[in-house]
Amino acid sequence: MKKLRIIMTVLLALFLLTSCSSGAKDSASSGDASSDGKAYTFKLAHITPPSHMWHKAAEKFKEELSKRSDGRIELEIYPSSQLGSEADMMQQIESGSVDFGFITAAYTSSRSPSFAAWFAPYAFEDLEAAHKERQSEPAKKILATLDEQGITGLDYLFAGQRVMLFKDKDVQKPEDMKGLKLRVTPSPPMQDFYKSTGASTEGLPLPEVYSAVQTGVIDGMDMDLDAAITNKYYEVAKYGAVTNHMVWPAVAMVNKKTFEGMSEEDQKIVRESLEAAADYAVETRSGQEEEFKKELADNGMKIYDIDPELFKPYIEEFDKKYGPTDPLIQEFIDSVRK
Numbered sequence: 223m224k225k226l227r228i229i230m231t232v233l234l235a236l237f238l239l240t241s242c243s244s245g246a247k248d249s250a251s252s253g254d255a256s257s258d259g260k261a262y263t264f265k266l267a268h269i270t271p272p273s274h275m276w277h278k279a280a281e282k283f284k285e286e287l288s289k290r291s292d293g294r295i296e297l298e299i300y301p302s303s304q305l306g307s308e309a310d311m312m313q314q315i316e317s318g319s320v321d322f323g324f325i326t327a328a329y330t331s332s333r334s335p336s337f338a339a340w341f342a343p344y345a346f347e348d349l350e351a352a353h354k355e356r357q358s359e360p361a362k363k364i365l366a367t368l369d370e371q372g373i374t375g376l377d378y379l380f381a382g383q384r385v386m387l388f389k390d391k392d393v394q395k396p397e398d399m400k401g402l403k404l405r406v407t408p409s410p411p412m413q414d415f416y417k418s419t420g421a422s423t424e425g426l427p428l429p430e431v432y433s434a435v436q437t438g439v440i441d442g443m444d445m446d447l448d449a450a451i452t453n454k455y456y457e458v459a460k461y462g463a464v465t466n467h468m469v470w471p472a473v474a475m476v477n478k479k480t481f482e483g484m485s486e487e488d489q490k491i492v493r494e495s496l497e498a499a500a501d502y503a504v505e506t507r508s509g510q511e512e513e514f515k516k517e518l519a520d521n522g523m524k525i526y527d528i529d530p531e532l533f534k535p536y537i538e539e540f541d542k543k544y545g546p547t548d549p550l551i552q553e554f555i556d557s558v559r560k
């Protein structure tokens with residue numbers, strides 16, 4: 223097994239080294255007068271399967287890049303963690319062997335703590351409000367913290383909000399979560415929110431969640447509706463509280479040197495193509511909320527709401543704990559709570 227892992231790692235490294243890494247081709251193609259006419263084939267990596275909204279957004283980004291550059295800027299997309307974990311991907315983006323990534327804000331916050339601000343619970347009325355907040359000054363300043371890691375943070379992409387799924391307990395209020403063992407992405411702000419209710423958290427990676435809940439190793443999970451359907455969690459969890467208590471952004475990022483090596487016109491094409499992809503993701507995903515809830519209910523899950531007011535003390539606890547840890551988190555919280 224160990225041998226196989228070493229062989230796979232060597233093959234992956236060879237693949238990344240031998241294929242055109244930062245994407246610039248030496249041929250000057252049909253570029254227009256305002257660009258330098260360079261052609262690129264970029265690589266983009268992310269963790270979700272092709273059925274997830276982030277992958278669809280990546281495809282939209284690819285399509286827009288090609289359209290807006292008359293085919294000069296091409297994109298190869300590597301979904302489903304094909305290039306490794308998010309830690310591996312971000313390292314590859316930093317080194318320039320991969321150009322672009324859609325990396326969860328949860329993982330990004332482990333490298334650049336102010337991204338934790340996005341996990342302020344019940345900060346947004348709906349997905350559109352979060353989508354709008356991404357253009358606020360604090361959100362932009364948070365993206366800029368990636369600069370010192372050799373990465374340019376470009377934008378945020380949203381794929382639904384977080385909900386709570388429970389194996390066999392009909393949780394109707396936060397106090398019902400006391401003593402439950404729940405899978406929560408290994409991100410301190412997300413886990414702290416759950417722990418404040420008296421639940422304990424397990425930071426299992428996505429592929430281990432189905433069997434963990436099936437075998438009773440965990441009593442439930444924090445998830446998004448999209449992934450709940452893709453991974454058929456309705457087969458192993460009876461209760462779905464559509465709390466929409468946190469947003470779940472992916473951070474769109476690019477190797478800084480690669481991006482700064484592009485002409486201003488091409489940088490604009492990249493930014494506008496991403497914006498089109500982010501708009502597409504949020505519009506499409508917002509329109510699917512009712513359909514997703516119905517699909518889970520049709521598959522036997524009890525789908526219900528919990529009054530957000532019941533979480534008020536836990537929201538206050540979060541803000542009190544996380545605001546003082548970082549001036550940017552405080553600025554973001556002040557901006558979303560006003």
Ligand code: BEZ
Pocket residue numbers: 269270274407427428444445446449
């Ligand atoms: C998760 O780890 O919960 C997750 C990751 C990517 C997309 C959806 C959910």
